[in-house]
Structures are given as C-alpha cells and as structure tokens.
Amino acid sequence: MFKRILVAVDGSKNSMNALDKAIGLQRLIPDVEIFLLCVYKHHSLFEASLSINRPDSMDIPDKVLSEYAKEIVNHAKEHAKGHEATHVRGFVKSGRPSKVIVQFARDKEADLIVVGTRGTHSDKDGMLLGSVSHRVTSHAKCPVLVV
Template sequence: MFRRILAAVDGSTHAMVALEKAVEFQRLTGAELYLLCVYKHHSLFEASLSMVRSKEPPIPDQALSEHARDVVEYAKEHATQLGASGVRGFVKGGKPSKTIVKFAKQHDVDLIVVGSRGSDSDRDGMVLGSVSQRVASMAKCPTLVV
C-alpha cells in the first residue's frame, strides 16, 4: 500500500495529531516514516528590519534551523513512543508548501500527512489558505489532512 510516508511537523498541536495518524499508517503498512520540518528562509535584509536588536545578532536561518531540528527530534521521540520504527527526520529551509511537495517527490513518498493548521500562533492560515491546502493541491501523491 504505502512504502514511504512523510509527516510534516512544525511543533503545533495539529502537526502532532497528524504525526499520530502517520504512525498508525506506518504500523499498518510497514512503510518508512519520514518527518520533515520546514523553516522559512530569512534574508539578512529581513533580519535587519527587526525592531529587536541584540549586541550579537544571531543569524536568523541558523536559529530557525536549530529550532526545526529540535521539533524533528521531539517528533521522532514521540513517534517512537507510539510504536514507530526506523523513523528518519529532516530539516529544510524554504517555503513550507513547496518544500514539502518537492521533498515528497525527491524521496518517492506515497503519502503525505499534514495537520489541518500549522503553527498554533499562525492566524494568517485562516485568511490566506493554509500550508495543508497548498500541499494537497500541489502534491502528486495522496495527502491526508488531519
């Protein structure tokens, strides 16, 4: 049925519920389970516009990448506690919807599982359309929106 399942995680409640469904599918099918956290790339120009200044400004992509790694590690631990095996985690920078779809294509993913909403603080998703809607419309494989 499924050989490779991709669960997009961002640390939100919705993403964790989606991860639980992805683990259920993995346990039923024996598929490989990939976890992907995508962080939005920020240019140095965007960072320079910030109202918050510190003595040593961190590189925004570095901080975001580190946070994304933490999210993936937490998701891997949670998936393993739920009975998943052989879980692989990935972190990518870019536009979330495009990056998720591109990753799925590159890794020959059979099923993408995403939360119905992203980051718990993301209010724009209700007005502009969410990452999950864009992934579902662009993906060449089935997409489960949880």
C-alpha cells in the same frame, strides 16, 4: 500500498496528530518508512537588520530557525519511538513550506503526505499554515491526508 509516508511537522498539536495517524498506518502496514520534515522560512540578514529591537549580538536568523526546526524534528522522532514506531527519519529544510513539502515528497518518492490543518502560529508568520495544507493537496502528485 504505502512504503514511504511523509509527515510535515512544526511542533503544533495538529502536526503531532498527523504524526499519530502516520504511526497508526505504520502499525497496519509492515516496513513503512516515516519521513518527518520540518520546514522553516528563510530570513536574510537584510530582513533581520530591519528589526526595531536589535540585540547586542545578532544571531543569523536562519541558524536559529534551523536549530529550532531540528528540535521539533527530534521531539517528533522521540514521540514516534515512544509509540513504538520504526523506520523514522527526520529532515529539516528551508523555504516556502508547501513548495518544499511537495518537492521533498517527489524527491523521496513518498506514497502519502500527512499534514495538520493548521500550524503553531498566525496565518502571517506560521511555519505550517492552514493554507499550506491546501497548497500541498493542490500540488502533490501522491495522496495527502489532512488531519
């Protein structure tokens, strides 16, 4: 049935619920791999320079967002291990979330994508949005479970 499940995580309650569903599937199907993926939006130095408030030292936005995404993935991995999940791997990518999720699923030959319905932030600047789950379901070549 399923051998590889991709779970898009952004730290939100809905994405953690999606992870819990994937963990439940893993319990039912032996040897299922779970791939955790956190996607952050790329910000250029030009975009950062447009900020009205500029700190004394300016971190590169992509570096900060990448580190935050790594924390989200690590937290999700710990959550999975705490629920006795096995074969869990984490990944961080930058780009447009829906596009990256669909492409990552193809590259890793995922049999199922599990996403939350809505992410942590507003529609304008969230990592995973309600529209992301809609786009993923529209473009994915494998089944998508929206939690």
